[in-house]
Amino acid sequence: MRGLRPQPAPVPWAAVARAAVALAAPLAVGLAAGRPLYGALVSMGALSGVIGDTADAYRMRILNIAVPQLFGALGVTLGSLVYGEGWAAVGVLTLVALVSGMISSIGAVASASGLLLLLNAVVGAGLPMPSPWWKAPLLLTLGGAVVLVLTLLGWPLRGGVPERSAVAAAYRAVADVLAVAGTPAYDEKRQAVTQALNTAYDLVLARRARDRGRTAGLVRQLAQLNALIPVVEAAPAAHLSGRPLPAEVPAAVRALAAAVETADGPRRREPTGGSPLGTHPGPPGTPGSPTTPTGPLTLPLPPPATPSERAVDHALRHAATVIRHAEPDPHNIDDLLGRPASLRIRTRRAIRDALLSHGSWRYGLRLALCIGLAQALVSLIAVPRSYWVALTVTFVLKPDFGSVFSRAVLRALGTAAGLVVAALVLAEVERGWWDVPVMLVLAALIPASTAKGYAFQTAAITPVILLLSDWLNRQGFDLVLPRLYDSLLGCAIVLVAGYLLWPESWHTRIGDRLADTVADAARYVACAFGPEADADPAARGRARRRLYRDLSAVRSEFQRALTEPPPTGTRATAWWPLCVAVERIVDATTAARVRVSHGAPPPTHVEVADVERQLRELAAGLRTSHVLVEVRAELEGDEEGVLAPLRQEVRAARAIASPQPNRP
Structure with missing residues (x-):
């Protein structure tokens, strides 16, 4: 029931605009060129890119969009080769499902890549694709490229902004936890601090996905994050003392957050006598401890009265020293989570983990079993638009995306709600230029609904997929009920074979x-x-x-x-x-x-x-x-x-x- 309540998340207006343009523009171009089928395929590829654009940092967005598109091109190629081949299609899709499940355990980008590999293989095996064989993967990949280009338009103007904002958000989360130290609200705010730090470190260190070197911006952001750690460590001491901190303390942390967010360009190095960046400052008075800041570094903090307040005061002054004065030493920055290895070493480790991990084999076999059952069932029984069964299984059976049980239930409900909208569109809107403004509206709803929850995302995606599918098979309103039956059948297969009968569930x-x-x-x-x-x-x-x-x-x-x-x-x-x-x-x-x-x-x-x-x-x-x-x-x-x-x-x-x- 909690999954049916919309989450209190803001509407991502930039993502809304990108989705509307990325899905509607290819359809318009295809209609203008007299090739609406090609436009629909490009829009399908763009839909995958819109769903996969979940990162904040631009470098990670390139990986999140581009890498899965390559796997998707491979998937649709494999699927189209076995289109209409019966049991050969069952065997190929089952094998693809096994590989998809195993690589999904490597990480977030690999999980999205495995998902798109299987999804496009199912689509290729279930829908007729234009010949020759290379045309469908090329068009789908072009759709992902459209999303990638629209995403990167803001990079020259906003490069580094997501990383700075994440670091500043971590400071604000710490300010919130210091404001409630000694109160029952502390536990909830401390969990928010952990999440904010995880996000900030992930974004900053993602800039080193290819390059192990240290740029000036990367070094500065790492130093700012590391300087926050002593403040985080002092927060539990302040909380357990049972005495609320003065209001000036969280206000000072918020001032530091504002300084981080508006930071621009390298800082000049000044001899502050502070502790080496990347290490934790020692107690006041010890060698290498920043005891008295100089110049404009002074914070409006009251004199500390207890050991915990002294710890917070000392940590805040150290953080202010790092943020406002010192240009960090690139050879003396501790990543706290370990310096990343080279890309070659990380690739080898990922392949080894996928092949030898019990978890990857468990999920791969689980997904392969359900996809094999779905394909075998529709091969034995005449099911209209049968590829929707395997598509539903693929979307639902993603344990790294949440509870399999709740996703199955929420997808069934979301599909039913989306089909109401799809029925109105397919029944009342004639295929042609009117589809462009309709797609503009429906596509814009996808990012807005994704932020609200899985059921809402499913309800928004369903009419878009049905509208694009109708350009490929021209069945109109007759698509609606088969889509509902197939989705319910796919959810049932997951609940029975992928959940109730799977030992790990119990x-x-x-x-x-x-x-x-x-x-x-x-x-x-x-x-x-x-x-x-x-x-x-x-x-x-x-x-x-x-x-x-x-x-x-x-x-x-x-x-x-x-x-x-x-x-x-x-x-x-x-x-x-x-x-x-x-x-x-x-x-x-x-x-x-x-x-x-x-x-x-x-x-x-x-x-x-x-x-x-x-x-x-x-x-x-x-x-x-x-x-x-x-x-x-x-x-x-x-x-x-x-x-x-x-x-x-x-x-x-x-x-x-x-x-x-x-x-x-």
């Missing part, structure tokens, strides 16, 4: 993912307070960033599992509080580390080892239990010490994990 892996995260939290405790904690603060920062990123992925997987029917949804509901507890454990560890860095007595090795041992036992219990685990011995330690809040969070997590009456 033996969810969320417990294993949560156990891995708890084990990582234990390693983070050891890293934060172990003998190497002070020697390599950058390594601690990398460990913390990876852990928060993993927690964000686990949270997304849990939210996906919550929409599944029992037993998966019920089990996810029971485990959900423990997922939140693990996030608080990481926050408490970070806060304790900040307190130690600012003068608090460090914990003893015995205390650290005890907390680490309890977390490892909890992780082991989660892996061996299908439900929940037994609570072990109580944690011992100084209740006034720096690890007291951490021990309290560990106790809470173990209490949540213990079996209780009436709990699933």
Whole structure:
């Protein structure tokens, strides 16, 4: 039911305009040239480009649009070669589905490429394409090129703007979390900080997809992001102190965000005496610590009154130093997520992972089974416009896009709603020039509806595809009911063969993912307070960033599992509080580390080892239990010490994990 509520997302007006032009213009050109079929095929290729244009940074948009189009050209070529070949088409599409599913596990671009490979293969095998064989892939690819050209028109004027905006958004998210420190709203805002940091690092590091070097803009944005990390680390300490921060603190962070967003050109280097960029500044007064900013660097911050406020104050002044004065040293920037390898090495790793990963084989076989069943069924039973069955299976059975169960239900409902619009268009609008303004309106609805949810996207895409398909087969209103039957049949195949009868649906892996995260939290405790904690603060920062990123992925997987029917949804509901507890454990560890860095007595090795041992036992219990685990011995330690809040969070997590009456 939540999927049927429109998400509160703004309308992407630029994407709306691009979609309208990219789909309507080829149709108009085709009509003017007397080749409406060619125009419809170019518009189909443009539709794939519009759906795949989901990135913000221009370099990533090139990959997201161009690479899948190449796979789509290959797919339609393979499909057209087996058009009308019966069981040969079943075998070829099943094999393509296996390959599509396996490469989808590599990453976002590979997932879109695998999707378009299979979609176009199904279309090529189900619709007559113009001869010779190379014409259809060329026209479809031309449609993607149209979208790519329209997308890149703004690059000369807005180059670097998405990256700067993402970094500034991360600063604003941190300002929001500092504004609610010490209040119940902290947890929600901290999750927004994690998401904002993930987005910013992904966009900035995406600029190095091909080049491992460091441009001035890249170095500056990495330095600004890295300078934000000490502020993020100080936030849990401020929250656990129970005392709200002065209003000037979040206001200062928002001022820094504005400075990041309006930054233009290289900064002059000034001898600030600050800590090396890419490392975490030490406590005030230690060598290499920026204690007193100079000149216009001064922030309107009140004098700090507590250790947590001193940590926030010190981190903010360091961030201001980086943003407003220093031009970073390109050889002293820590990427926090690891410096990317060369393109050749990453390609080899991706191919190896796709071939050897259990997950890629599981999804590939699952998709191949459903596509094979769909094609075999329509080969044995006369189903009008039968290629829609396999198309529906392809769209729905994408676990990396969300819950398979909810997507099947939402697609059926969205298709039914879209067919109402399609029926009006096909019944009342005669094929010809009137299709151009109609396509202009319908295409504009696709990006606007995509931001609202999957059911709304499906409802917007359905009439566009039917209108374009009618140019290929000229069936008019007679397309509507077969489209509904085929979609419902495809959803049923996914729900039965791809969900109900698939073992993975009933033996969810969320417990294993949560156990891995708890084990990582234990390693983070050891890293934060172990003998190497002070020697390599950058390594601690990398460990913390990876852990928060993993927690964000686990949270997304849990939210996906919550929409599944029992037993998966019920089990996810029971485990959900423990997922939140693990996030608080990481926050408490970070806060304790900040307190130690600012003068608090460090914990003893015995205390650290005890907390680490309890977390490892909890992780082991989660892996061996299908439900929940037994609570072990109580944690011992100084209740006034720096690890007291951490021990309290560990106790809470173990209490949540213990079996209780009436709990699933």
